[in-house]
Amino acid sequence: MHKKGKMITDISVMIAGKAGDGVLFTGNVLAKILKRQGWEISTYRDFPSNIRGEPTNYTVRASLEKIYGRGDNIDVFMAFDCDAIFKHSKRVAEEGILLCDGEDFVVPPPSKSKAITYHRFPLRKLAIGNFGKEIFKNMIALGALCYILDLNFHVLEKIISEAFLKRKGEEVVRKNIQAIRLGCEQAKEIVAPEERHSLKRREDHERLFLSGDEAIAFGALAAGCRFFAAYPICPATEIWQWLAVYLPLFNGLVVQTEDELAALNMVLGASYAGARAMTSTSGPGGSLMMEGFGLAGMAEIPIVVVNVQRVGPSTGMPTKTEQADLNQWIYGSHGDFPRIVLSPGTVEECFEFIIKAFNLAEKYQCPVILLTEQDYGQGLRSAKKFDLSKVEIERGKLLSQEELINIKDFKRYEFTPDGVSTRALPGMKNGLHMVESNEHDERGYRDENPENRVRMMQKRMKKLKAASKDLIAPKIWGKRDAEIGIIGFGSTFGPIQEAVTQLEKNGIKAKYLQMRTLWPFPSKKVEEFIATCKKTFVVENNFSGQLSWLLKSQVRTPFEAMNILNYSSQAFRPQEISIQIQKAQ
C-alpha cells in the first residue's frame, strides 16, 4: 500500500495511448527525472511496428534497489484513451491510481477487492483549449504525473530544456513548460493528496541511464571497433545510430549497406584487412547473414555480430521481445564451423561482453555473436558507471610487421596445437597468402584432399576447446543450498531474480543459473549446478524451449527439466515465473 507518508521503494508507471501520441517521449522524460532523483530505472517498450495509430504503452519502473525488468503491477496508470484501460487495467495495483482521457470513460464503482482510484482527466481538451494543438497532451500528462509522484519541478524543467532548446528554441521550451504546469495544477484539483505516490528524492550525478543497444555501441567504440556496416532493422538500429555519430570522430567508418549480405561480407573484408569490425541486426537480417557467417568460420576471420532478438518467425513482431534466435546462431548456416555465442543479461553486461566479444574473435579467429533482446536492447536502464580501466584490447596471434618479416615460410592456416594460426594482413611484407571460402591447405590454397580436409576441420574446431577456458562462465545467484534451480539466459535475468525473492517470501528457496556463454556450451558448470538441484526449471521467451533442448543435448547426466515459457511477445513478469514454480511444489 502506497499511502501518503508511507515509504515507497518500488513503483511502476504505465503511459498508454496510440502510436503518435508521444508516449515514448513522455515516458523517457519521466524516467530521466526519476533517475536524476536517485532512483534505479528500468523501462519497458511495448510498441507496435508502425508510426501512427496503433495502441502503444510504455512502462517506467523506479526502485530504490537495482532492477532489471518490468515488475508485476502498475501503480500509476496514465491512459490517453479507453483502449489502454481495457487491455491493462487488471494489472493496476492495490491502492493504484488510474487517469484516463477517454471520451466514453466512466469511473467504475468502488470495488471491494481493490482500492483503486479512477479519474477522468481531459488531456486532449486541455491541450486544444490552451495551446491549440493536441500534441501538448503529453506534456500535460507529464505535469499531472509530476504532481502525483511529487517530482522535482526544476529537474523536469532542465530535462525539457535539454530536449528542446537547441533543436527547437526557447519558445517551444516555454510552451512545453507551461503545459506541464497546467497539467500539474489540473491534477491538484482532481487528485486528492492521499492518492499521491510521493517519491523520496535523492541527488544523483553518478549513474548512467542508457539502453542495451547504446551500451553495446559505446562498448564497441571502447573496444577499438572502427568499422561498422549494417542494414536498418528493428530493434538493433540504435546501435548503428550511436556509432554513426561517434565512429567518424575516431577515424572510423559506418556504412549503410544494400542488405545484410553486403553488411556481413563488408565486415569480413574490413576485418581481413585488419580493422576491428562489427555488424548488428535482428533475426530476419541474421537469416541473410548466415551465408557470410559460415565464411567467417571457414576463413577464420574475426568478426562480431550483435543480434538483438525480436519476435519471429518471418517478419514476426519487429518491435517486441523474444528469445527464439538461439538456435539460429548456435546451429545456423550450412556445415560445421566454430562460433562463440555470448548472452548478456543486463545493460552493464552488454558493455562488458561486447569488449570481450572483440577479444575472443581475434584470439580464436572466429565469428562471435552477442545475442541480446529487444527488452533491454531498447529499454532504458539506470546503470553504474562503466569501469573503463578494465577495458583490455587483446589481438591474439596477429603478427606485427617485424615478427612477420622474420618468418621463413609464412602459413596463414598453419596447423598448431590450439588450432589458432598466426595472422598477417594484406599490405604486409612477407605475408602473401590466400583466403579461401573453399576448403584449403595451410597456405590458404584450395585443397580437396580428404586427409587435409580432416586435419583442417579438426584444426578449426579445436579452437573452441582452447576458447572454453577463456569464456564468460555461468553465474549462480541465490542461496547455494536451495534445491530448486532455475536456468535462463539474457533478459530473463531481472524477472528470475525477482521471482526468487518472491518464492523466498513464500518459504521456497531457489537459486538461479545465469547462462552467459551459450556456445561453446559450458557443460561441466551446468552439470554441477543441476546436480545440486532436486528440481530444475528452464525459463525462456520462446515456444519450443530452445535453451532446454540445448541443455538436454549438452548435459551428460540425466535430469528432468520443467520449461516455463512465454512466447506472447512480452517480457516475463516475475509472478509468471514464481507462481508456476510454486504450483509445481
Next chain:
Amino acid sequence: MRKDKDYHLTDPTWCKGCGIYGIFAALKKAAAALDLDPEQLVIVTGIGCHGRLNNYFRSYGFHALHGRTLPVASGVKLSNPNLSVLGISGDGDAYSIGLGHFIHSLRRNINITYLVVDNRIFALTQGQTSPTSEMDYVSVSTPYGSKELNLSGPQLALASGGSFIARGFSGNPTQLSALIEKGMKHKGFALIEVLSPCVTHNKVNTYQWFKKNIYNLDGDSNYNPRDKTYAWKKLSTEKKIPLGLIYVEKRPCYEDLVFRKEAEPIVFNDLRVDSLRLEKIMEKFK
C-alpha cells in the same frame, strides 16, 4: 620495374582455349605496367571459373562467396585505402546473385576496379543459362530456350552512376590490359566487362561469334566517352557490341567523402581511446 612474371604464381589449369587465359595475361601485364607491389595488391574473386585466378596470380587473394566479391572488396579498401583492390566476378556472380551489390557499388564509387568475366553462361556448374544469355538460348537449364531478356551490365552501370565503364574482349588482351591499367588509375569504381568465350559449354558465343559482333570505340575520334547521352545511345540502340572505354566521369570517390584528408587508414589507427575522452562521452548517458 616489375615484369609480368612477378605476378605469375603457377600455370593455370582452365580449359584449353578458355577466354580467362587472355584476362590472366592482360591482368599481369597491367599490374606490371603500373608496377604494383604484389604485397600491396588484393584480388577478391567470386564463385565461378574466374574464381580460380587467385590460385595462379601472385598477390594477396580472397576467394569470396558466390556474388559477394564487391562487399568484401569494399570492406578491404575502406579499411585500408593504401591497398590496390581489384574485384573479379563472372556474369552469374555480378549480374545474377550479386546484382544488388553491383548497383550499389556503382553508386558508392569506392576506388576499386571490377572485372566482370562474361561468358554468357554458368560454366562451372556445367553450362546453365545466365542473365547475359540471349533470348531463346538453349542450355541444360533452358532446354526449350530461355524466355527472359538478357541484361546489359554496362547499361545498368550507366544508369547506376558508374564513373568508369569499359568493355574488353579476352581475344584482345592488349586492349584489355590498357583498359585495366586505365581502370586502376581511375579514382572511383571502375567497371570493366570482359567478353570471354567458354569453349567447353557455350557453342553459340564463340571467339568467331564475338569477333563478328563487336566493334571498337577506342580509336573512334567521333566518340566522346564523357558524353553520357551518347554512351547510352551506343549501349542501347546498336545491335553490335561496343568495346573500349564507354563512359568516364570525374566524381569524388567514397573514401574522399567519408574520411578526413589527413586521416590514417582505419587499420593503422590506435585502437585504444584516451580514457578521459571516453569518460566525457559516457557523461552523455545521464
